[in-house]
Amino acid sequence: MAKSKKHLGRYVDPRTDFGWKFYFGREDNKILLIEFLNSLFQGDKIISDLRYKPVEQDGDYEEMRRVVFDLHCIGRDGEVFIIEMQQLFQEFFKDRAVYYTSRLINKQLARGKKGSDYYLPEVYFIGILEFDMDRNGSSGISRVTERPYFYDVALCDKLTKEIFYDKLGYKMISLPLFNKQPEELKTVMDQWLYLLKHLSTMDRLPSFLDKRIFGLIFEIGEIGKLTEEELMSYEASLKHKRDAESVINSAMKSGEALGHAKGLAEGKAKGVAEGERKKALETAKAFKEMGLPIADIAKGTGLSVEEVEKL
Incomplete structure (x- = not known):
């Protein structure tokens, strides 16, 4: 064990x-x-x-x-x-x-x-x-x-x-x-x-x-x-969770900033929408670089599998 x-x-x-x-x-x-x-x-x-x-x-x-x-x-x-x-x-x-x-x-x-x-x-x-x-x-x-x-x-x-x-x-x-x-x-x-x-x-x-x-x-x-195999899987899962928290926090900040700037120039609703999409794309790209499965990335960010594959 x-x-x-x-x-x-x-x-x-x-x-x-x-x-x-x-x-x-x-x-x-x-x-x-x-x-x-x-x-x-x-x-x-x-x-x-x-x-x-x-x-x-x-x-x-x-x-x-x-x-x-x-x-x-x-x-x-x-x-x-x-x-x-x-x-x-x-x-x-x-x-x-x-x-x-x-x-x-x-x-x-x-x-x-x-x-x-x-x-x-x-x-x-x-x-x-x-x-x-x-x-x-x-x-x-x-x-x-x-x-x-x-x-x-x-x-x-x-x-x-x-x-x-x-x-x-x-x-x-x-x-x-x-x-x-x-x-x-x-x-x-x-x-x-x-x-x-x-x-x-x-x-x-x-x-x-x-x-x-x-x-x-x-x-x-x-x-x-846990067995050695289970422990390795758990450590990887825990790392993904912590990385996700870090990435999403950073993405949220940049997304909110972009949304605010766009809102001033083009209207708040449109700016927030663009900020949210940029946040999702940044998060998906980071997860893809981490090696997470495409289907899981799409599920977590709300993007389509096709959009994630193009990143």
Whole structure:
């Protein structure tokens, strides 16, 4: 077994690509994903079992782009879950979430079904975000809610607020907006979000986290228990995460500066748009030079695969 390195901490960081799939993407550990999802549904739905499905979805025709999910699962009752961990800000992330669910909904209507048979399973998109999803919102107004970090979205009647269709849902967590302290953790979801943010800096299971739920994470997550191959993959994933944070911070500064200058000369809206695009191109170019997969770069920056390939 590989020995732990001090600069890596004691536990695998779940906010790395390796860590996210290490904890939540393995059949042996699927109870962790089940518990996490149940905490987000807060009793509205009880998930008792999951089956992992292929994460790659090819288009139905040549012009339709291929999509790659982080995790794709089917519940015992046939409900579909897409779970994504998104590190980089993406201007059209909401569009992407709707597109992903639309792709899976389309797949459900298999050829041969009778014309009037439109029964569909439940489809849910779960997004864990390392950014404030509405930081560039057109309204410029922060969400007024006790839980600004949690988006619980469904199709509803705008006048009555009643649920119109209960088989399509989006649950998003903006981790930077979750700032609760240990004494403020009132729900299991609170405990999960605290763990996601702070596990990489912990050295033991704290008393304020439920051992029955989180004990397995602290048992399997020790870096010292990783194989040499796993450790190498984790170190590479952690480096990509840290490099991404550095690159995106620099790109944001240059993008904001360009957006401001363009806004003065050509109008704020156009300037910000150009600044955002320049930021995305700079970030994609840096990631490409780092050797990240083209598909992952496109996914993280919102650019098309073709645009990334041309850089």
